[in-house]
Amino acid sequence: MGMCLVNDTVGIPMGKGRFCVAKMCPVTDARAGILETSHGRVLTPVFMPVGTQGSVKAVAPEELVALGVQILLCNTYHLHLRPGEELVADFGGLHAFIGWDGPILTDSGGYQVFSLAKLRKITEEGVFFQNHLDGSPTVLTPESSMEIQQKLGADVVMAFDECPPYGCSEVDLEEAVRRTVRWAERGLAWWAGREERTDRLLFGIVQGGTHEKLRRDCALALVEMGFDGYAIGGVSVGEPEGEMMVAIEASMGFLPTKKPRYAMGIGEPNQIVEMVARGVDMFDCVLPTRMARHGTAYCSTGKMNLRNSCYARDKEPIERGCSCPACRKFSRAYIRHLLVSGEILGMRLLTLHNLHFYTKLMAEIRGAILKGVFHLFREKFLEGWIEGELERKKMKNSAG
Numbered sequence: 397m398g399m400c401l402v403n404d405t406v407g408i409p410m411g412k413g414r415f416c417v418a419k420m421c422p423v424t425d426a427r428a429g430i431l432e433t434s435h436g437r438v439l440t441p442v443f444m445p446v447g448t449q450g451s452v453k454a455v456a457p458e459e460l461v462a463l464g465v466q467i468l469l470c471n472t473y474h475l476h477l478r479p480g481e482e483l484v485a486d487f488g489g490l491h492a493f494i495g496w497d498g499p500i501l502t503d504s505g506g507y508q509v510f511s512l513a514k515l516r517k518i519t520e521e522g523v524f525f526q527n528h529l530d531g532s533p534t535v536l537t538p539e540s541s542m543e544i545q546q547k548l549g550a551d552v553v554m555a556f557d558e559c560p561p562y563g564c565s566e567v568d569l570e571e572a573v574r575r576t577v578r579w580a581e582r583g584l585a586w587w588a589g590r591e592e593r594t595d596r597l598l599f600g601i602v603q604g605g606t607h608e609k610l611r612r613d614c615a616l617a618l619v620e621m622g623f624d625g626y627a628i629g630g631v632s633v634g635e636p637e638g639e640m641m642v643a644i645e646a647s648m649g650f651l652p653t654k655k656p657r658y659a660m661g662i663g664e665p666n667q668i669v670e671m672v673a674r675g676v677d678m679f680d681c682v683l684p685t686r687m688a689r690h691g692t693a694y695c696s697t698g699k700m701n702l703r704n705s706c707y708a709r710d711k712e713p714i715e716r717g718c719s720c721p722a723c724r725k726f727s728r729a730y731i732r733h734l735l736v737s738g739e740i741l742g743m744r745l746l747t748l749h750n751l752h753f754y755t756k757l758m759a760e761i762r763g764a765i766l767k768g769v770f771h772l773f774r775e776k777f778l779e780g781w782i783e784g785e786l787e788r789k790k791m792k793n794s795a796g
Contacts, residue, residue: 421673424770426672428765429441433551433552434499435500439466440677441678443757444501446471449470454689455744457495461498467500467551472503473508476505482547489548501553502548504553506541514531522538523535538583550596556580557601559630560630572603576614597624599623599624602615604643606635606646611646611650615647627658627659631644631659657675658680669757688743688749691735692746698784704732708732710727711729761773
């Protein structure tokens with residue numbers, strides 16, 4: 397993979413698996429790029445909705461396309477347990493199975509093993525555990541994770557890693573980093589021997605908690621192996637936001653500028669804007685869909701809980717000027733009525749709105765970078781976000 401600097405995306409000759417930087421922000425480390433995959437180009441910075449089971453909850457593939465979604469994240473652990481990679485392969489791979497023609501990234505399964513699995517045992521070979529569905533014995537290794545993702549047919553594949561919990565001892569953290577590096581080397585060796593992987597991308601995952609030296613050591617070791625891209629894992633796992641930023645910055649400084657960088661599991665819109673300013677290209681998070689199912693809408697001025705009684709007679713759309721399916725036709729009062737009545741349509745409309753908000757935000761970020769004004773966009777967005785959140789807290793306190 398190489399890097400080139402160009403003014404726009406038109407007519408750029410790119411081979412499969414190449415990452416190209418179109419424009420750098422003159423003030424921050426933000427950059428607008430293009431990632432080419434076997435299922436099309438992805439314009440970065442990009443947000444990937446989470447389709448854990450091969451589905452973004454309550455949203456059909458054609459709706460995702462209409463919202464401007466470019467790439468999905470699907471989960472290796474969950475799809476391995478149900479329906480199984482062999483069945484998916486029999487259907488022609490994940491794209492054909494779920495009816496999605498765009499790029500797909502599959503995570504390694506490491507995070508789910510360490511957050512969901514029962515009675516796990518970590519060895520040098522891999523992780524032996526009782527899965528969360530039926531408690532049956534299961535194992536994931538660096539090689540088996542690669543094989544599962546290869547059979548799923550993902551465009552971007554993640555190396556198997558150990559995700560240590562926030563607050564673990566420095567000894568445990570250091571061992572997790574060393575094991576992550578050894579596992580990455582094994583996964584890369586397995587992947588390199590497969591002809592069918594030539595049009596796919598393999599990313600290494602940097603671990604190290606909030607320990608700056610361990611982050612640096614892990615990043616340097618992975619970079620030396622020569623992955624197609626690099627992810628920053630083990631963030632947004634319970635640590636304070638300030639420590640999360642430290643972990644990101646400690647990793648970013650040692651990752652090559654010519655390859656894509658991915659912050660896993662992040663996050664809130666204000667966090668994404670800050671991560672873009674630090675040079676991150678790719679993001680995923682369950683928040684826009686999960687929060688929608690709990691009645692919360694994302695807006696340019698923060699989060700809005702439409703279950704609150706103050707919206708019971710509100711004739712305004714969720715956000716004025718928004719062109720999503722929910723805001724084009726429905727009022728806050730109606731959506732609140734659906735939510736408190738337990739109607740599925742309410743959750744669907746909020747999900748569509750939130751995903752629209754995220755994709756629009758990423759398009760605005762990219763546009764600002766291309767125009768050379770991202771630093772001004774960042775300042776204005778964060779100011780509006782903070783003021784909106786403070787105003788809503790005041791309203792909540794006064795109502796209480």
